[in-house]
Amino acid sequence: MKKQFLTTALLSTMVLNYVAPISTVFAQDTDSKISAVESKISNLNSQQAAAQAQVNAIQSSVDKIKAEQGRLTAENEKLQAESEALFAEIQVLSENIVARNEALSAQARSAQTEGTAVNYINTVLDSSSIADAVSRVTAMTEIISANNQMLEQQEADKAAIEKKQKANQEAINTIATNQKKLADDEQALNTQQAELEVAKLNLAAELSTAEGEKKSLLEQKAAAEAAAAKAAAEEAAYRAAQQAQAQALQASAAGARPTVLSGVNTVTNAGDTSGASAATLSDSTVPAANTATPTNTAKVTYSAANTYPVGQCTWGAKALAPWVGNYWGNAAQWPASAQAAGYSVGTTPVVGAVAVWPYDGGGYGHVAVVTAVQSATNIQVSESNYAGSQSISNYRGWFNPTAGTWGGGTVLYIYP
Structure with a gap:
């Protein structure tokens, strides 16, 4: 009986000695x-x-x-x-x-x-x-x-x-x-x-x-x-x-070079890539009867500074024709502004004149500078903001200015 008690006591001591470290390790692992x-x-x-x-x-x-x-x-x-x-x-x-x-x-x-x-x-x-x-x-x-x-x-x-x-x-x-x-x-x-x-x-x-x-x-x-x-x-x-x-x-x-009129109006091919030959127009082509402003009215002179939005047709026309006004507005507004400044407006194309399509450009109009003329229905121009291209160039060669899509092809010319 005593031997059994001692055995039991020894076993209990051994179990307790093992259980304590195991419990400590488990708690530490959980905390971790x-x-x-x-x-x-x-x-x-x-x-x-x-x-x-x-x-x-x-x-x-x-x-x-x-x-x-x-x-x-x-x-x-x-x-x-x-x-x-x-x-x-x-x-x-x-x-x-x-x-x-x-x-x-x-x-x-x-x-x-x-x-x-x-x-x-x-x-x-x-x-x-x-x-x-x-x-x-x-x-x-x-x-x-x-x-x-x-x-x-x-x-x-x-x-x-x-x-x-x-x-x-x-x-x-x-x-x-x-x-x-x-x-x-x-x-x-x-x-x-x-x-x-x-x-x-x-x-x-x-x-x-x-x-x-x-x-x-x-x-x-x-x-x-x-x-x-x-x-x-x-x-x-x-x-x-x-x-x-x-x-x-x-x-x-x-690089834009404006065309200057003096004496006889000679048709030039500036920027032309079509290969068409030049022609010469007499002074009789300069409109007089169809102008809307008296020819003896003093013209307002402007500086060459270009006040128009870069890349727009108005900017290109001012670069090519420095005599154009500095604050003439959108292209469709140019004829009225030009007349008020003493410039003549007519329907006959002349080299150096500004061509105006008042119903083009979604109602804002479009302008270009005439560089060559064979007839009222066959001219060349230099322009910017044409067909998505904003730089100044001759994009169309010889063309009919009255055959436009907008406004039945209405076109006016402002003379320098």
């Missing part, structure tokens, strides 16, 4: 696993926070770009309305100036041919009495005063039209600048949105616990990263192309 899990959770939370911060930053950038696009679009709509209103006022002022020019010219011709000053003196001398003479002098004074008022109003209208033309051109130029900014922002927006998609998928992958789903999300992430890289490359190519185009346009403007 818990610590590892907590570390993993902490690291995952940190990664999730970083991914969410990236998403928030890119989303904020996207929102700013979209807001800027909305602002620029609204500004363009406002400026377009202002430009249209200004041109309506310019049109009225132009008509008034042209009408007064005609009246003043008629009075000047009358004074030269009929001796108006002598007639005024005879009128006074033929008076039947002093009262009659005073009455006649008063009437003549009122006529002279009316003429002076007409001259003063003419100068006021000329000053007003110049101010409105400048404001109109500034609106047109701002619209062109905004349209360029919208195109640039569109490219940047595509890149930002592609990067946003990457960030969102990265966040979704970090939040995923299922290995299969995570694998699928990582594959989508890789595809999105490839799309983002492609969008970034396309944006870089777009900006490089814009820079190259700007350099090419500056080069074409620097």
